[in-house]
Amino acid sequence: MAVNTKDRLQSLKEILAEVTGLSRAAALLEWDQETYMPPGGVQSRAEQMATLSRLAHVKFTSDEVGRLLDQLEDEVAKLPFDSDEASLVRVTRRDYDEATKLPPDLISEIAHAGSMAQPVWQKARREANFSLFVPYLEKNVELNRRIADAIGYDERPYDALINRSEPGMTTAQLEGIFAELKRAIVPLAADIARHADAVDDRVLYRGFDPDLQLAYALGLVKRLGYDLERGRQDISTHPFSTAFGPGDVRITTRVSRDFFNECLFGSIHESGHAMYNQGMGQNIDRTPLWGGASPGVHESQSRFWENLVGRSLPFWRHFFPSLVATFPEPLRGVDEEAFYRAVNRSYPSLIRVEADEVTYNMHVLLRFELENEMLEGTLKAKDLPEAWNSRFKSYLGLNVPNDREGALQDIHWSYVSFGIFPGYTIGNLIGAQLMEKIRTDMPDLDAQIETGQFASLLGWLRKNVHRHGRKFTPNELLERATGKTLSAAPWIAYVQKKFGALYGLQEARKAAP
Incomplete structure (x- = not known):
């Protein structure tokens, strides 16, 4: 690589590192x-976040970044596609082209509006x-709408928004995926x-000490591979994961005495996000390459661990004895098979984050349609x-109270x-497709x-998904990773096989007159 190219890359990285620091x-x-700020801090926090967002946007969209990209594009064209450079x-370039279409005042307004709306x-x-x-x-x-108009779109405003998060995806493609799933x-x-009577989940509502739930969940996600030397868990209204760099990746959860699944599976879910962030290469830190390939890919990691691993029978054959201890x-008289069946009970739910694997995607379809209509x-x-309502x-046969x-x-x-x-459904599909390949390899x-x-399972994900970040x-x-493009078929086959067995559907069909 020419000396001038190295110098320009270094100059670009220095600017991008400052942008990353602000973000x-x-x-x-x-x-x-979300966790500790007192209610009186809302206005000041909105101003602080708006200022940081504006500064990051101005620095990233500077003429200097554009000039460096113009010079470097031809210079790195002969390098391998997957090289860091x-x-x-x-x-x-992709991020810059999108960001330069959004004026700084709009970026600041978005940050301010979000910070003001969240406590309300x-x-x-x-x-x-x-x-x-x-x-x-x-508001x-x-x-x-202003974001969509600024970015531009060929057919529908939602195209501009979905392509920001899931590059290459269109509204029409999403409608096709949801139709197949439906x-x-x-x-x-x-x-x-x-x-419905084939599965009984009453054990999950017997009353589980909240403090013990939090401790057990944290110990379990540590066993899966969430590194607590580089992470922590706190309580929030809505569970989430966030990262401030490879050495500081945090999760939050919520806990209910009266419903066991909320804390444990919420913690597994968020640790899936966190392990993705912890697995990204140090070589791409403090650049736009550090982060999830898309929200859908990020969600594939959280739902992979929560559902494909955490709700599997082998998983509970291992962890059930420690859970009983x-x-x-609450678990008196319950065996691992009964508990496995309980945590996989399928029934329509009012709450998306509590929905079972079968009906979850209908929650996403609902939101996708309503967002489109508002937009x-x-x-x-x-x-x-x-x-x-x-x-x-x-869609789900429930009255919303x-x-x-x-x-x-x-x-x-x-x-x-x-x-x-839509990334949540895309994540479900990607997770099932990855698991199909993993079972072939392992x-x-x-x-x-x-x-x-x-360790081997996490290692496979580290090698094939995590380390690449946004490359x-x-x-x-x-x-x-799999040799195939996105398909709903592996997920559909997975739920049909799993829930067909749980509810004895094949036997019921054979017995039907």
């Missing part, structure tokens, strides 16, 4: 707001009063409903609860985050899990 400082303030220039959302959720949140949602819908989910869910009274102006923010009844368990349950719309929800995977050995688009990453 991580803003993320730390956001974590504090070529990847840095390619991904930075918390209050509205506590009081189950959507009307408190309406003005803030109206955030307007900001999302064709599989609706009959499966109906079959399960007809045999921790909670002897395109066919649904007003004030009418969201009515639309939500009506569609929820149609209040706004807290309805349109106010997710934090995303308080942070101007349209276009994020035929003794179940035996490893049953004996509490997770590749989701489809590029998936093709490199």
